[in-house]
Amino acid sequence: MADRSPVLRIITSAARESLKPLGLAQRGRSRLWIDDHGWWLGVVEFTPPRTAGSGLHIGAMWLWHDVDRLAFHVDAGQSGAELFRTENQFKPLALELSRRAAADVTALRQKFPALPDVAQYVTSRPVRPGFLWDGFDAGIAAALIGDPDTARDHFERVLREDALAPWMAEAQEKARALHAIAADHDAVAAWVTRAVGSCRSKLGLDAVPLALS
Numbered sequence: 001m002a003d004r005s006p007v008l009r010i011i012t013s014a015a016r017e018s019l020k021p022l023g024l025a026q027r028g029r030s031r032l033w034i035d036d037h038g039w040w041l042g043v044v045e046f047t048p049p050r051t052a053g054s055g056l057h058i059g060a061m062w063l064w065h066d067v068d069r070l071a072f073h074v075d076a077g078q079s080g081a082e083l084f085r086t087e088n089q090f091k092p093l094a095l096e097l098s099r100r101a102a103a104d105v106t107a108l109r110q111k112f113p114a115l116p117d118v119a120q121y122v123t124s125r126p127v128r129p130g131f132l133w134d135g136f137d138a139g140i141a142a143a144l145i146g147d148p149d150t151a152r153d154h155f156e157r158v159l160r161e162d163a164l165a166p167w168m169a170e171a172q173e174k175a176r177a178l179h180a181i182a183a184d185h186d187a188v189a190a191w192v193t194r195a196v197g198s199c200r201s202k203l204g205l206d207a208v209p210l211a212l213s
Contacts, residue, residue, distance in 0.1 A: 007084050010094045011046045011054055018098035019044065022105060032070060035105055038210050039063050039196045040118070042108050043070050044101045052084035056097050058104040060112060064140055065133075066195040068202040073137065074121075076111075077104035115212065119145045123154065132161045132171055139178060140192060144212055148183040155179040 008031065015026065015033055024033045024044065031054070035042030040062050047055040056079035059072035079100060082093040112118050119141035125134055135157035143151035158175040161168065181187040189212045196210060 006087050007052050007054065007090070010084075010087065010091055011098075014091070014094040014098035015044075015046070015101070017095065018102040019105070022102060024105065027070070033101075034070070035109070036205065036208075037112075038208050039192065039212065040112070041070070042076075042105050043072060044105060045070075046097065046101075047081070054084075054094065054097060055079055055081040056101055058101060058108065060108060062118075062137055062140075063196040063199040064137075064192045066199040066202070068199075070203070073133065076108045077101075115141070116145050119147075123147075123150055127157070130161070132158055132168060135161075136171055136175055139175065139182070140188070143178065143182045143188040144185070144192065146185055151182040151188075152179055155182065 008029070011031060012026065019033050022035070024035050026033050031046040031048065033044040040060055043059055043061050045057045047057050056077065057072065058077040060074040060076060061071050062073050065071065065073070079097065082090070082097060084090045112121070122134070122138040122141050125138070128134055135154040139151045139154035139158065142154060155175045155178055159172055161172070163169040163172055178188065178191065181191070192212055193210055197207060200207060
C-alpha cells in the first residue's frame, strides 16, 4: 500500500505534467505509460525499487510479437532508483524522473519516425548469438520495406539457433513461415497486421489502422 499512496500518487502527478501533454496514456493506475504508434509502442515504466521510490526504464515494443504483456524490445533509457523518504523530498525527484522520461520518449520518436527507420536500426545491429528476437525483428522489418533477401538472411539466423525452450521453437515456426513469404510484401503485411491486431487486443488497446509500407 505504501507504493500506491503516496509514492504512486506523486509519480502519477509528475507523469501527468510531463508525459500526458505528449499524448502518452497511463496503464490503469500503474507505473506504466505508453506512447502508441499503432504497430509499436513507446513504453515508460517508473520501476519500483525494493523499498519505496522509483527508477525509470524506457523502450520500444514491436507489437508483431503478439504477446499479452508490455515488453522492452529496444532499450531507450534507464535511471537508478530515487528513494522515497517524505512527500516533500520525493516530489521534485519524481518530477525530474518524469521530465527525463519525456525527453527519452521524444528521442525515441525521433529515432523511429517511420518503418524504414526502424528497419535500418534493427537490420544494422551487430549479430548477438543467442538473441533470437534480433533476427526475427530484423527479418520482419526488412520484408515490410521490400528487401526480401535481407529478410531471409535474418530469418535464417533465427532458424540456426538451438531451440532450447518451447518459446524458441514457436519463434522459429513463425520465422519459417515468414521466410517462405518474404518476397510477398502484401502477405507479410497481412501477417503483421494480424499479429499486431491480436497483440493490441491482448493488451486492451483499441484497434487502429496500420501503415506498413
